[in-house]
Amino acid sequence: MMTSLILSALLASTPVSSKPSATVPGPQALTKLWEQVHSKDFPLPPLVRHAHVEKHLKGLREKAPKLFQLEVVGHSVEGRALYHVSLGTGPRHVLLWSQMHGDEPTATTALLDFLEYVRTHREEPWVARILSELTLHAVPLINPDGAERHQRRNAQGIDINRDALALQTPEARTLKALRDRLQPFIGFNLHNQSWRHAVGNTGRPASISLLAAAFDEARSDNPGRVLAKKVCAVIRDALEPLAPGQVGRYDDSFEVRAFGDNMTRWGTPSVLIETGPWPSRTPDASLVQLNFVALATALDALASGKAEKADVARYESIPENDSSGLVYLMLKGVGLFGADGKPFTADVGVTVTRAVRDNGQGPALAHVGKVDELGDLRVLGALETVDGSGLFAAPLPRPELREGDTLHLDKPQQHAVQLGQPAELMLLRPLEKKASFYRIERIIRFDR
DSSP states (O other), X not given: OHHHHHHHXXXXXXXXXXXXXXXXXXXXXXXXXXXXXXXXXXXXXXXXXXHHHHHHHHHHHHHOTTTOEEEEEEEOTTOOEEEEEEXXXXXXXXXXXXXXXTTOOHHHHXXXXXXXXXXXXXXXXXXXXXXXXXXXXXXXXXXXXXXXXXXXXXXXXXXXXGOTTTOOSHHHHHHHHHHHHHOOXXXXXXXXXXXXXXXXXXXXXXSEEEEEOOSSTTOOOOHHHHHHHHHHHHHHHHHTTTSTTOEEEOOOOOOTTOHHHHHHXXXXXXXXXXXXXXXXXXXXXXXXXXXXXXXXXXXXXXXXXXXXXXXXXXXXXXXXXXXXXXXXXXXXXXXXXOTTSOEEEEEEEEEEEEEEEEOSSSEEEEEEEEEEEEEOOTTOEEEEEEEOTTOEEEEOOOTTOOTTOEEEOSOGGGGOOOTTSBSXXXXXXXXXXXXXXXXXXXXXXXXX
């Protein structure tokens, strides 16, 4: 009898290791969980269109009708439905909106992935806590007409994010009306920034930039904005293990027309998440992962109370963005042919923007490169740096040329690299025993 009592006491005092934890998984674990729910058949973010989002949202509703509520809250200029999906039963309402700018798509995919994760893992304690403490409201694609064209503005040619006061776009009126109806206690404004953004003067890419939006010219604090700063601090701490030195702070100058600033002024303090460059030729998966981790961690912190305990200094110490501190490709210390025929040494900076084009089989993603910087570029960072010592850079004269070919350049002034030209370049090594002859060491091509 005594042995049985001792055994029962030991079993009662031993933690059950199989019991799910109420703690949100760590950043690395969250990236693995994202891989489980992200559809491999879903297009790359710049190729996601209204039809994809609509189908996905309706699928969520069909698979879990008791979890997701779906309504059409408005229509775009061209009549595309603006969907509002909501889930959770908590007393505090959170509003998330993405892709106000049609060519800023990364967070749309991350938001859909997060909804799918909630659907398939809603019994996990940390997910269940989000659903019981919060009610989440999302408009995953607020500018579908712009997304269709992969352009910033809507079909009227208006920047929706500068229409918070004039309300001349149906998309802005829809978002404003939804906020007024829900009165959310915090909002998440999800965007992309150009690939020229660096973290301060570090030369590191600003892969994610965070902002607790100001509500007046003085950039004052109130309890709502302080909460937004604390949420940004939580996100910073979650993302830095995945992107060391690649989290920046967005310029917090007050923009009187912008939605994030006015949401904060109207009583919905806004957390801005800007997705930027990533040091890879295939950046999309890593950037969507960062957004997924940011959203999961932030919403858990709001539901669990961790956000209120966060250190504001962790936000305020984030280095501010440099909006022109980065190039995509840097040719460092390369020889160039001058317009006068005399050679000189300089750095060449190539920038890249993304475009969507029809390749005859549907929309396809293009990376358009151009020579954007020339000279002493030591203050700039780069996603890729090439040591140009002992080499010359020149425009690629013919597309059929290949690495290893030999060229005779008897008029070097005709082969000068010019600012603004397409980034179709060759790196040449002079042949010692043949004056004006060069071997092509590398060919650099981007889309026009």
